[in-house]
Amino acid sequence: MKEYNPKEIEGKWQKHWEEKEVYRCDMDSNKEKFYALVEFPYPSGQGLHVGHPRPYTALDIVARKRRYQGQEVLFPMGFDAFGLPTENYAIKNHIHPALVTKNNVDHFKDQLKALGFSFDWSREVNTTDPDYYKWTQWIFLQMFKKGLAYKSEIPINWCTSCKVGLSNEEVVNGSCERCGSPVVHKVKSQWMLKITAYADRLIDDLEDVDYLDRIKAQQINWIGRSYGAQVDFMVEDSDKKLKIFTTRPDTLFGVSYMVLAPEHPYIEEFKDRIENLDEIRKYREEVSKKSEFERTELSKEKTGVAIKGLYAINPVNQKKIPIWVSDYVLMSYGTGAIMAVPGHDSRDYEFAKKFDLPILSVIKGGDLSKEAYTDIEDGVLENSDFLNGLSVKEAKEKMYEWLEKEGIGERHTNYKLRDWVFSRQRYWGEPIPLVYCDDCGWVPVDEKDLPLTLPEVENYEPTDNGESPLAKIDSFVHTTCPKCGKPAKRETDTMPQWAGSSWYYLRYTDPHNAEALASKEALDYFTPVDWYNGGMEHTTLHLLYSRFWHKFLYDIGIVPTKEPYMKRTSHGMILGDNGEKMSKSRGNVINPDDIVNQYGADTLRTYEMFIGDFEKSAPWSDNGVKGCRRFLERVWKLQDSIVDGRIRPEMEVLTHQTIKKVSFDYEHLKFNTAIAQLMTYLNEINSLGSISREELKIFLTLLNPVAPHITEELWTLAGFEGYLHDTSWPEYDEAKTVEDSIEIPVQFNGKVRFTVKVPREAGKEEVEKVVKAEDAFADQVRDKNVVKEIYVPGRIYNIVLK
Structure with a gap:
């Protein structure tokens, strides 16, 4: 047996999955679809941190399991790539934001692929791609035409450092959510989206979806009806x-x-x-x-x-x-x-x-x-x-x-909910496709001329008077009115980062469509999203905005459902080993690349699922990582103890119990207890000294969603037919999850002194014989009289002495 070498194994299988397009998703009317969605990341220069893999692995586990159960699984990934951090970095380092974004995205993709996620990369979206933001602009124009986008002189939250207007949701404790600088009020003409028109529906329609109670409560409280x-x-x-x-x-x-x-x-x-x-x-x-x-x-x-x-x-x-x-x-x-x-x-x-x-x-x-x-x-x-x-x-x-x-x-x-401040006086965002004409007022750009792309600029600095850097580009500003043909000026504000993330899940269903944001057939088949996992910090930001956009698109006949996501769950943060939130200033940030290089992607995936209750925060532990690596090394050694045959009698109950528990736990975010059950199963196998081929097939399939690389390799090494990723999910027999024999506590004058093992259906006489045959029985009744014996079937045998 070769030594367990994650780097070699993981690279091999990642290449195989990519070349064979194993996780490519297609519309198949003969299959039930399952749309699993995780929040696409902002591609920062720092790359992934160990918090990212936790939710991604969780939904990856569910996606893999559902594929084994015969469903057509859409599990996509993309990048929410507009935003202030990239622009600020570009200003500081004199690098175009588009190049910064490309480099960051490339790095993120390499990291994500190294972790073995079963994303369908053929459906990748990027909010900064003009082919994508063409449809972000198109949605905005439909809102404008329906009176949901309007301009207003309002006091806005103004970040003194970023020199940009912020929504109320982007102000945390009186400071800018992104840079931490003080926020002041400033009166400015801003584009607004009338989310308040949907306030009642945003509350009432929560009755129709399966969201965690705390997520529903945050939405309801934020709207504040x-x-x-x-x-x-x-x-x-x-x-x-x-x-x-x-x-x-x-x-x-x-x-x-x-x-x-x-x-x-x-x-x-x-x-x-x-x-x-x-x-x-x-x-x-x-x-x-x-x-x-x-x-x-x-x-x-x-x-x-x-x-x-x-x-x-x-x-x-x-x-x-x-x-x-x-x-x-x-x-x-x-x-x-x-x-x-x-x-x-x-x-x-x-x-x-x-x-x-x-x-x-x-x-x-x-x-x-x-x-x-x-x-x-x-x-x-x-x-x-x-x-x-x-x-x-x-x-x-x-x-x-x-x-x-x-x-x-x-x-x-x-309502506490206010209309959404939609303007940003920055460069790196979607241009707002409107022009102002002295005769016609605000006029939308002709839809055939979308996308309205960002012009190349040399200077991205925000202006001191609060105008967008685009306002200084005459060739962009000066145009003609689409309605009357007279001279007009373009809007120079850009859209906020939340724009592109409000509808990205729809584009995943048909990402290369040049004629519509997605085809009717794709939207009818794939939407709504069946399961969406994301951070609690986005409950009153992205989630509310996205539901609003979706309801509008439903009203104008674009999407077939009132709600975008049927199920929404959330995950706890991974904290530093000191129990504090990870940050550079605290010096407790863990880079997932380091863990993958030292222990392997399967170890990182297993640890992040085993670290604790998925919905709660948990501190990082190097010892915990090492423990998960040792578990996988024991799994690797199973190839030396394979024997022919099906499930052996002594393993039958535990095997069916394990299939049942792991299947349930994966679907209910109880990944830590599912892995604990698999560890118990492995311990029992090791105590027997061997594993049958059928037991190994089942064990590898159950572990595969958590640790896909090592299980694929062991499947091949064992000589099983085909690939593990083409197999079916094992089924359990409820009757076989129950032990034929049970342990009964034996109690003397209210205190348990020993236990006996008896057939599950044994009556009092049979249990009494087993109890009295124990040496411990004689020790307890010595020099005493048995006054009464009570047997509670399947529970306890009670003896009263005097």
Whole structure:
């Protein structure tokens, strides 16, 4: 027997799979399809890290198993290659982003292939390929034509380092998600996508999909649907109204002040009446330097300024109430104004206490100023005129009716979700295919002229005024209007990185189609995706955006299903050996290339699946890697102990138990326990000193999805017919998973003293004979009387002594 040499074996089989196109997927109406999808990576200059192989191996295991079960499996891979890091690297090193991207993609592909994933590389996509982003632009134009893409002057999150606008989702703890620099607010004309038009469907249609509960919860919470009322508060001595949204119209009698966002237009509109305008403008300037996260963080100290000379009128009792400005109210959420009920809202209470504002109780037992505070959802109304004595539920309903009758309010559904800021003032992204004509306004590029490609540029630096580098290229900017033929200017903003990743799974179904994003036949056969695995960090970013785009494409008849992904799972991170997140600064990053070179790809794959619960984070362990290598070396040695024959009687139960458990565990993300079962099986084989040819076939097939190279090689060395990758998944017989004999604990006066092995169907008399034949029985009853003997069939034999 030759020594186990992973480098030699793995290179051999990777070459075989590629040359024979073993994992090529075709539309086959005679087969049930299975579409397995992993999130395509951003090809960074650092290459793969050991976190990448974890989700890829998991779905690779499922994909391989499903092929063995006769399904036509689509398991593709591509690259999400537009984005700021590449552009920033290009700026710093004076290398064109396209070349940077190509080099990074080539490196990633080499790494992925070295790990033996069964991707269909003939379907590779790259978001920076004009043949791909032609269809990204086409989808955007359809949205524009349907009124879902619009331009708006809005305060945006502005990264002070990247000099680019960010979506709310790209701001983490007040900093840019990508570079970590502070984010400030800046008013800019931006292209927006009206994702809010799909808010209800994005929640309601989660009923139709198999997503982890925590994934559904994140989507629902991010959209933030709440039911309540919009109510008009008049500004004193004017015909102007302050419209607010509240989920608690039952507390309107408890309103003691109002708060406006510092950017609220009424501040300038009523500037002649406001006595402390300079103070308010100064406060507004300070607030503009804060991110939305900093402004809304509940734990922070409350700040604000009273608007002197301006008051509101509470519509339910006509009382005059003060108006304040505070940074915790945002113009971009709701109406930019709130009613404050400090007696029953902790945030309002803290503000009122700081600024000595009235605190009114309108729900018995629910006053925050009293120690005996109870949940106001269960309270009874007080100090509320016609609502007194009603429960909260009754009071809400009566107030809805009263507001509508008086014409000062109505039922309303509100959302936290904001429209998607779609513009980026950078070079390395998809050009937005619109031109501006003084006569025609914004006009789409003719679809026959797509793709609108990026021009070659020498300088990728963002401009100091916030415009895209494309704005400096006259030959790109100046064009003619597609509608009237007069001079016009192109949009110079580019699309965000999230654009190309919102529909890539559709292109995989028909990646070389020049006439459509994918053919109807391909979309009908392959979609929806059956199983999609990705990071939890993308639950409120990519996953939400992608579902939105898919629903739009469904509405215009492009895709056949309402949802893109029928199942969505997620994985835990692999941490450094110190239990911290891997990062260069911590010095705990593990390069998968090093593990492959030292131990082999099969060892890395086995370890990453054996490391722990797939859905939870787990620390890296060099000893764990070595343990998995030792396991595979023991597998390699099986070739020396093969005997002819089928499954032997002494292995029958364990073999069928192993087929059953491994089959179940692979489909339920329990890869660690599946591998543990295979280790148990190997231990039993080793204790017997041999393995039958049939047992070896089954064992190699079950292990193959985890460790495909070594198992393919052993299959060939054993002289089995054909290739392992052409075999079928083994089936188990449920009846044969049950042991014929069982172990029964024998208990004396409540304490187990020994066990006996008896036939599963044995009755009390037969068990009693076996128990009393044991030497340990005589030891226990010496000098004592047996008072009672109780046998619980299949469970325990209990003896009472006196």
